[in-house]
Amino acid sequence: MSYVIEARGLVRRYPADGSPIRAVDGVDLVVEAGEAVSVMGPSGCGKSTLLHLLGGLERPDEGELRLGGVRVDGLSETRWAVFRRRNVGFVFQAFHLVDELTAVENVELPALLVGMGRREARHRALELLERLGVAERAGHLPDHLSGGERQRVAVARALVNEPLIVLADEPTGNLDSRATGEILRLFGELHKAGQAVLVVTHDARVASTADRLFTMRDGAIVGQTRLGADTPVAGLFADLADLGSER
């Protein structure tokens, strides 16, 4: 069985005055099919860089990376682009929709790039927008959408080619609590549907939706835990009995 993501010894350096900084310092990471994984850590710990490396937006200086069993760390820009359009879906903190395209056009873009027929791509895009609850905003430009709506369009775009993995970088960073809740619900449903997701975040609410949680500090992974749903946590609302009894 091949992992969805298999990273060994990833290193990414940046030049700085003096010796270069290691933004990602020897990371090993695997993600299995259908798994939801979170990477948490303080600002500057390298989690965003790690995400970029996993999706080919940046190249590792050392290490190996395999997605779906395919060795990708040495691919050229063009090869990466072709691989990415079919196998990787991105969701960004800043949404990053193309301003000039309407919501549905943004969503169908990866499908068109893959070579899907125009009609089929449009149909699939509308379907996804429907599923994510933003179908009536399909013909609007991103400028006219709220933050939550934009992010949902971005998620739809990430899903349109049924990718191996969805990589999300602080997906709720620019959203208010209500919209965050909606995205969390969305990610929960994706997980149930069996989509592998890797989320980089410093929001505990988002991180807790994962099966496995990695903690990063200073470019390295310093901890890994399972957050399985097996043991129910009792007494979430134990205070209920004490309601009013302080008086």
Next chain:
Amino acid sequence: MRWSAMGAGARLAARNLRHRPGQALLLLVTLTIATGVLGVAMSLYGSADAAWDRVWRATGGFDVGVGVYHGPDQPGDRALVAELRRRAVQLARAPGVAEVSGPSNSLSGSIRIRGGTEDLSAEVVDPNTADTPLVTSGRWLGDGGGIVLESGLAAAVGASPGDTVTIQGRPFPVRGVAMTAAGRYPLYRPAQIWVTPQTAAAMRDLGMREDGFALAIRLVDPNQAEAFIATHQEFEVSDPSSSVTSFLETAQQRRAASHSDLDGMTDTLFAAGILIAILTVATASVLVAGRMAARIRQVGTLKAVGVTPRQVALVLLVEHLAIAVVATTIGLGIGRLLAPAIAGTSVSLLGRPEPPPLTWSRIGAVAAVAFAVVLLGTVRPALRGIRQSTLRSLDAGPRPPRRPGRLAGLAARAGVPVPGVLGLRSAWRRPGRLLTNATGLALGVAVIVVALGLRESLDLLQLRPTEPGQATADAAVAALYDQIRGIIFATGGLLLLLAAINAWIVATLAARDAARNQAVMRAVGATPRQTVTSLVVSQLVACAIAVVAGIPLGLGLWSVIDGGDLPPVRVPATSLVLLAAAVPIAFAALVSVPARLLARRPIAPLLTYE
């Protein structure tokens, strides 16, 4: 406006100029090309005057010239000519006349030049007259026979004193070469020689015929020359039935008419300079828009410090006016340097060319153009920049589109691949920039059309069978047109260069604006080549508009230029079709370079910030 704030603004301007010297330099260079061409025109105009004046003074300095000529004998003519001769004698005694030289008769015949013959006019002079043309080599007429050639003729024949020339089939010895203020062969025709009455008699025997006479008048008050001519209008005869022509002209008029080749060059350069200036407006506004975009972010911070956007705009304007002043100075300097070299190619010079002193009006003309370019090119983008800054200081991107484009939708339905559709969409995001880019390119295309027409007509001129007696003259005229053609092609080349620079800058700025969108596309799986395609397509929209508008514009310009001495000519359709095909291809190739350079940027940093 408080001076302390102005001081802060000035320091900011100075710092900005140092911080981003590239764009200011580019503006300076393009503006200097325009002022340089205009400067050459300014220094060329009248650069033959000094030499002419010298010859004029040395030959007696006539104020009014009188001439009467007639064709081969016709019965009515002889009486008329006799009448005019009588009037000329009276003219010599008219009030205001100080001195008269002549009337001197002239004979017409033919001289052998380079295998062909050329019309010749021999002026019969008494060797002992005081006022003689300026002898430049050999001797003036005197005992011992011989003729004196006009210097242009001598150069054309290749004769020096001691050689012989063949006139009416007989050899005649050349005694000397002289210059006259009347003009220089081949611009001044027919070719001129001076002969003694004895030689004239011999020439008459050879078949040369009397064809008229000339008179040179010096007035008591030279300033009355025009008034004098006005008073004696009866001397000017124009009877279409007869072959007699008579005229009066002032020295100034003669001088003005005797350097038509230089005038042609000056006019061409001036027109070209204006065209280049117009193109520079387009370039300037694109550059300024780019600088303003960079500054808009600053304006928010500046407001906190207490500098108003209006002050920023003023500082920007002052910066650019300073650039205009520098460009004017350099341009005039270039003019001063280059003009003598260009004027030296003229065949009508009577000596070394001397650029006339720079009067304030000449300086002012060039400066006015430079300032106009800066104002037109700076004001609109600056104003827009200020307005934008009041709306959104920090978010300095182009205004997002209000409605999704329809043309792009059509293209998508037609099956145009995705990068092409995206390119079409982004073309319409900035209609102002699209228009200026298209205008600049259209001018370039128009100039190419004019050049094509010119080449056609000059080729035709070459093919025309030469009339007997006109061989060298035609060759000289052709040489003249070659000069003008050279100038037109050179300035056309400059225009094309500017248009190319413009296109490059616009493409670079467009690529920068599109950076985030392109990063998003690449994150979603578009290859770098696809992003290059989309950028090139977006630029090609302006090119298409330019070709569609520029070819008719060029044809229109050509029909204005056409006429005059050049045979009427149509620009061949096949050339136009080739042009319409070649321009977009060349443009796409040019524009793809900055697109490609910028397409290889790393994606991640572009996606980190909003």
Next chain:
Amino acid sequence: MRDVILSLLAKEPAHGYELRQRLMRALGPAGGELNPGQVYVTLSRLERAGLVEASEVAQPSYPDKKVYDLTAAGRERVTRWLADVTWSKVAPLEFHLKLFAAADTGLADPVALVDAQRLELLRELRQLQELALREPPDSDGALLLEGASLRLQADVRWLEACQQHFLERESR
């Protein structure tokens, strides 16, 4: 609990079962933790305190049921309760003191304590998340769950700050 029940009666008189229904609706999934007899116990306490009064209502073929209503004193107390802005305790006193006790006595590693607590909170967050998935998005119950999650999120952030604090202390 007393004020809550009082307020539920403010609109109209009701009997115990109805009150319990209303309360369960408002609590959503949290209602599962509610002790079934809690409501009735509270009602009798309130009656003894003179804040509610009970009346018997006859029912055909069913035993009489007790219907409760607010007294004037009760009504006044509800108004005061609604206007009161006291918030439940905010500072995580106990854990804070636990950390410093561990650091001083050396009985446990503060960083490890934080890690363990954080894990526990994340597990609770996950539970809340799953409960939230089962609720319709705009329901009253979902709102309560959101409140609970946000508090836990805040607590996790604070725990991360604690970790940072003790890590820096160690490196000095």
